[in-house]
Amino acid sequence: MSDIVTIGIAEIQVRQGDVRFRCVGIGSCVGVCLFDPIAKVTGFAHVMLPASFADHEPESPGKFADTAIPALIAAMEERGADPTRIVAAMGGGAQMFRILGGGESLDLGPRNLQAVEEQLNKYGIACVAADTGGNLGRTITFASDTGAVFVKANSREDRVLCELRAA
Amino acid sequence: MRTPSRLSEPTMTTLKNPLSLEDLVSNTPDLPVMPAAVMAVIRETESSTCSAQSVAKYLSQDPALAVRVLRLANSAFYSLRRQIMEVPEAVVVLGMRTVRNLAMIAGSYPWMSRELKGYELGPRELWAHSFGVAIGAEVVARRARLNESEAFSAGLLHNLGKVAMSVWLESRAEALFDAISKDEAPFDAVERQVLGFDHMQAGAHMAESWNLPKPLVRAIRFHHCPDVVENPEPLVDCVHIADFMAMSAGMNPGWDGLRYEISLNAFERMKISPDDITSLMDEFLLTYSRHDKLFEEHPKAA
Numbered sequence: 001m002s003d004i005v006t007i008g009i010a011e012i013q014v015r016q017g018d019v020r021f022r023c024v025g026i027g028s029c030v031g032v033c034l035f036d037p038i039a040k041v042t043g044f045a046h047v048m049l050p051a052s053f054a055d056h057e058p059e060s061p062g063k064f065a066d067t068a069i070p071a072l073i074a075a076m077e078e079r080g081a082d083p084t085r086i087v088a089a090m091g092g093g094a095q096m097f098r099i100l101g102g103g104e105s106l107d108l109g110p111r112n113l114q115a116v117e118e119q120l121n122k123y124g125i126a127c128v129a130a131d132t133g134g135n136l137g138r139t140i141t142f143a144s145d146t147g148a149v150f151v152k153a154n155s156r157e158d159r160v161l162c163e164l165r166a167a
Numbered sequence: 168m169r170t171p172s173r174l175s176e177p178t179m180t181t182l183k184n185p186l187s188l189e190d191l192v193s194n195t196p197d198l199p200v201m202p203a204a205v206m207a208v209i210r211e212t213e214s215s216t217c218s219a220q221s222v223a224k225y226l227s228q229d230p231a232l233a234v235r236v237l238r239l240a241n242s243a244f245y246s247l248r249r250q251i252m253e254v255p256e257a258v259v260v261l262g263m264r265t266v267r268n269l270a271m272i273a274g275s276y277p278w279m280s281r282e283l284k285g286y287e288l289g290p291r292e293l294w295a296h297s298f299g300v301a302i303g304a305e306v307v308a309r310r311a312r313l314n315e316s317e318a319f320s321a322g323l324l325h326n327l328g329k330v331a332m333s334v335w336l337e338s339r340a341e342a343l344f345d346a347i348s349k350d351e352a353p354f355d356a357v358e359r360q361v362l363g364f365d366h367m368q369a370g371a372h373m374a375e376s377w378n379l380p381k382p383l384v385r386a387i388r389f390h391h392c393p394d395v396v397e398n399p400e401p402l403v404d405c406v407h408i409a410d411f412m413a414m415s416a417g418m419n420p421g422w423d424g425l426r427y428e429i430s431l432n433a434f435e436r437m438k439i440s441p442d443d444i445t446s447l448m449d450e451f452l453l454t455y456s457r458h459d460k461l462f463e464e465h466p467k468a469a
Contacts (some may be wrong), residue, residue, distance in 0.1 A: 096425050103434070108444070
């Protein structure tokens with residue numbers, strides 16, 4: 001079995017060949033897994049916030065949805081991926097139990113999810129499955145040898161979310 | 168770990184006859200203790216007669232703790248040109264407030280890094296969350312021009328009660344799962360339903376028994392309900408906002424996750440506008456990631 005590569009917050013990672021990616025500690029953030037099943041190129045991002053700031057360059061493109069997805073796709077293309085074959089799965093976007101006094105700005109989870117979806121749509125990438133929302137922390141694991149995406153919510157056991165395969 | 172006989176009570180008895188906070192303090196095995204030298208340093212830095220010498224004197228009374236503080240002072244985070252060998256030198260070079268924070272880190276890590284099965288938290292997971300909230304509270308306090316060191320202390324200790332409550336929640340697993348699965352109430356309400364009190368009340372009770380400064384006790388007591396305080400307090404709001412940031416960033420992987428209420432009023436009181444939330448999160452995570460170096464040895468100082 002291939003080594004497990006852990007994805008930290010605001011990080012992006014790309015590998016060609018057999019790999020297991022694990023993204024831990026996903027709260028309101030979104031773990032995005034992109035996979036080209038033919039070239040066997042996997043990209044993973046742990047997106048923290050919806051949009052980068054106009055006044056300064058992000059020190060890490062993986063931090064924001066609007067910089068993470070383009071950077072991830074570009075890095076995957078460098079490893080031989082074809083964007084038209086890439087399929088996606090994602091998880092996260094949790095929110096607080098209740099926000100007293102309203103305030104959609106505090107709904108970071110839904111805002112992050114929407115921003116990631118918009119980016120995937122821009123590139124015409126289909127999201128095969130998603131485990132999102134609620135107020136649970138999540139861990140997402142991807143095994144490129146089978147294409148299986150696993151989700152663990154809080155301490156519950158890993159469960160298969162989907163299998164990423166060629167369309 | 169020894170299990171108190173009361174833990175085997177049937178669930179219904181538990182619900183009818185909840186524990187008292189006094190029971191919690193007297194019957195919890197391995198109840199956390201903050202070293203006396205750390206408590207003395209906290210009290211000293213709150214007093215008007217505090218000096219670098221007095222802080223160093225109290226800290227030096229606990230040689231094992233002093234060694235741990237010096238190790239943190241010589242970490243890669245501070246990147247000092249030469250190694251600090253003595254506590255008084257650390258106070259002069261880094262300042263009283265910083266040394267107080269380092270003493271709190273050194274004094275709380277041993278018990279705050281424990282596995283807490285009642286909350287489904289693995290080893291060091293409560294620590295990582297608490298340290299995150301300490302850093303977050305410092306970031307909020309800096310923006311609001313409040314005492315950053317006090318905010319750090321309050322953030323670090325805000326979940327003190329969880330360390331005592333874990334074993335009791337674990338023993339009432341059935342009632343806990345039942346209440347969790349209904350998904351009707353925030354987690355602190357679940358705690359009150361299962362045990363008769365929540366981790367805020369438990370932590371404040373312990374903090375009072377430690378003679379921690381009153382503002383710190385109130386920050387622990389009201390960190391999930393800052394609007395309940397009769398006269399809203401900036402320190403409570405700081406910890407509330409920092410806790411929101413840490414939970415959002417996935418730094419609370421236990422049962423409770425993000426299952427808490429958040430008050431927009433706390434943000435308004437701290438003059439953090441809705442448009443500032445993402446930049447505040449960004450600043451928080453940058454500061455948090457830089458602090459990784461606090462636990463790395465500095466090559467020059469080695």
